[in-house]
Amino acid sequence: MEIEKIWEGIQTKDCDNVLKYDDLCSNVSYLKMYGKANYEQNKETFEKLKKIMNNEKPAIFSFGCGIGLDSVGAKEIFGNHVVYFPIDEYKWAICETKQYKDFEPKLPRKFIKYDESIWLLQMTQNVPVICFFHSLYSIKKEKDVKKDLLKVLKGKNKFYFVCNFTINNHYGPTLNERDYIDSLIEELSQTFTIKKFDIINNRGIIMHGSKCK
Numbered sequence: 597m598e599i600e601k602i603w604e605g606i607q608t609k610d611c612d613n614v615l616k617y618d619d620l621c622s623n624v625s626y627l628k629m630y631g632k633a634n635y636e637q638n639k640e641t642f643e644k645l646k647k648i649m650n651n652e653k654p655a656i657f658s659f660g661c662g663i664g665l666d667s668v669g670a671k672e673i674f675g676n677h678v679v680y681f682p683i684d685e686y687k688w689a690i691c692e693t694k695q696y697k698d699f700e701p702k703l704p705r706k707f708i709k710y711d712e713s714i715w716l717l718q719m720t721q722n723v724p725v726i727c728f729f730h731s732l733y734s735i736k737k738e739k740d741v742k743k744d745l746l747k748v749l750k751g752k753n754k755f756y757f758v759c760n761f762t763i764n765n766h767y768g769p770t771l772n773e774r775d776y777i778d779s780l781i782e783e784l785s786q787t788f789t790i791k792k793f794d795i796i797n798n799r800g801i802i803m804h805g806s807k808c809k
């Protein structure tokens with residue numbers, strides 16, 4: 597995938613290392629720094645998930661998907677018809693550019709807001725795969741993710757939870773995410789048998805929950 601094509605020809609001045617979703621320069625700066633690496637890491641995680649899931653068909657809920665580059669990895673690993681929901685509260689400026697719209701493979705054009713995605717998660721009949729790729733830190737600052745997940749997952753027999761930790765200081769320290777997930781696991785353990793699979797080099801976690809008999 598030639599990721600550089602997403603920002604080809606876009607004039608940008610130097611901008612801060614702070615991700616501002618509505619600022620094209622800041623979008624490009626983030627993507628140049630992390631786009632390819634995150635895409636590759638997220639794809640590797642899907643590869644690992646596929647082995648764990650055997651032949652189960654996932655419904656991927658990608659919380660904080662950004663411009664949805666992980667959808668490319670999801671299709672490469674699970675096939676073109678994989679169920680994938682691109683969830684993001686903020687539309688990135690780059691998604692309005694011709695470069696983004698013309699990009700091949702196709703990237704998501706419509707994004708789902710957080711609250712709607714919680715409703716969709718409740719409704720899905722497929723095995724939900726709840727993904728936070730470098731996004732849990734940002735989302736939990738605004739939303740009570742733990743409360744929402746505990747409420748929705750009560751109605752499920754099984755689920756997968758996948759998190760690739762936020763990597764760097766500009767976009768949020770990792771430690772917060774680990775503690776948050778540990779406390780989520782503790783609460784989920786009252787209803788589910790939880791199996792944890794660490795992602796290579798301790799960069800994230802895959803968790804499987806199945807309802808206690």
Ligand SMILES: C[S@@+](CC[C@H](N)C(=O)[O-])C[C@H]1O[C@@H](n2cnc3c(N)ncnc32)[C@H](O)[C@@H]1O
Pocket residue numbers: 615617630634635638659660661662663683684685686710729730731734735738739767
């Ligand atoms: C650091 S970016 C990660 C982007 C991408 N997943 C990756 O792996 O590179 C964090 C994302 O979380 C999104 N976000 C922040 N608050 C959110 C919220 N309340 N609900 C959904 N997404 C949110 C941001 O818009 C941003 O796209």
